[in-house]
Amino acid sequence: MSIACLGITVLDRIQRVASLPTTGGKFVAKDYFEVGGGPAATAAVAVARLGHDVDFIGRVGCDGVADTMLTELAGYGVGVESCVKIQNASSSFSAILVDDEGERMIINYQDPSLSRDPKTLESVDFSKYNTILTDVRWIEGAKYALEQAKINNIPSVLDADLTPEPIDELVQLADHVAFSEPGLEKFTGETDPIKGLKIAQERTEGKVYVTVGSKGCYWLENGELKHQSGLKVDVVDTTGAGDVFHGAFAVAVAEKMETRQAVQFSNTVAALKCTKRGGREGIPSRNDVNVTLSKAD
Known part of the structure; x- marks a missing residue:
């Protein structure tokens, strides 16, 4: 069983602080x-950890950051052969602050030189996948992948x-649309x-969901509101929790689990991930x- 995760990969530069800053000033990091981070890339790692073949498909520059990220992904068992390498562009990176309560602040940079043209994806055989997951950080690529999912009758997760x-076209195309609270509010x-x-x-004609942190997840089924509580754990770091949720959900869809x-x-x-630091560890x-x-049970 094979899953594709298309979107962004990022190098996360993480600093631990006692509490997240609320004003300007100088602060001292404890660690x-x-x-590596990024929604689709971290979701791909989750898929691999959960026992399935997975390919990450995204854009990177031809630089040391890309080498570091792709080597790490491959080390987790994620296929990276379909990644798009762009000359004279910088790979994406994030500055992340994580406090003692496990909450985080993320500032991401994406080089505008990273080509958005989805034509490079025409060489990818999307028909071989059991599920296709995309994030919203490469709109053109996500649209192409979701269209391929429709053409090949493959379930998709956004x-x-x-x-x-705007993500309206992606929401309309996806079979399962899993919003974060901020994402849902903006949409x-x-x-x-x-x-x-x-x-x-x-x-959308697809199913819609919203994750609400420790409160779990709400969704609509035949017009009826449903809810599943989250697992209570001792939180160390919430970085990547949403990405891991989506990777796990792609696995669940591929395995045809009931909703x-x-x-x-x-x-x-996602909850078990939060018991250790880092988005993937x-x-x-x-x-x-x-x-x-x-x-x-």
Whole structure:
């Protein structure tokens, strides 16, 4: 079983602080480390950790940052052969502050020289995948991949997080649209996630979901609101939790889990990730997830 994750890969430069700054000034970090990040790339790592073949498809520059990120992904068992390497462009990176409560602040930079042209994807055989997941950081590429999913009758998942660009076409194309709270608010203009979910459903024939952090996930099923609580854990770092949720959800879709089972599975994977620092280091194995789920039954 094989899954494609298309979108952005980022080098996360993480500094730990006692609390997130609320004003300008100088602050002292307690720790510093670097790790690969990015919604689709981290989702791909989660897919690999959960026991499935996965390819990450994204844009990088021809630089040392790209070499570091792709080597790390390959080390997790993620296929990177379909990544697009762009001459004279810088790969994406983020500055991340993580506080003692596990909350984080992320500032991301994407070089405008990274070509957005999806034509490079025409060489990718999307028909071979069981599920296609995209994030919203390469709109043109995501649209192409989701169109390929429709053509080949492959279920698709959209990680509908914040982005400065309209995502209406992507929402319309995807079979499963999983919003973050901020992403849903921007898409609908509604601050209440339940009301926002209902507005979003009017704009797509796919299923819509919204993750609400430790409160779990809400979704609509045949017009009826559903909810699955999150797993309670001792949080160390929430970095990448949403990305891991989406990777796990892509696995659940590929395995044809019933919706509530899929959400509970994804909630559990994301929660277990939060018990360790970094966006990827804490991603649990499939066995760890199964053991946790068996205790919850």
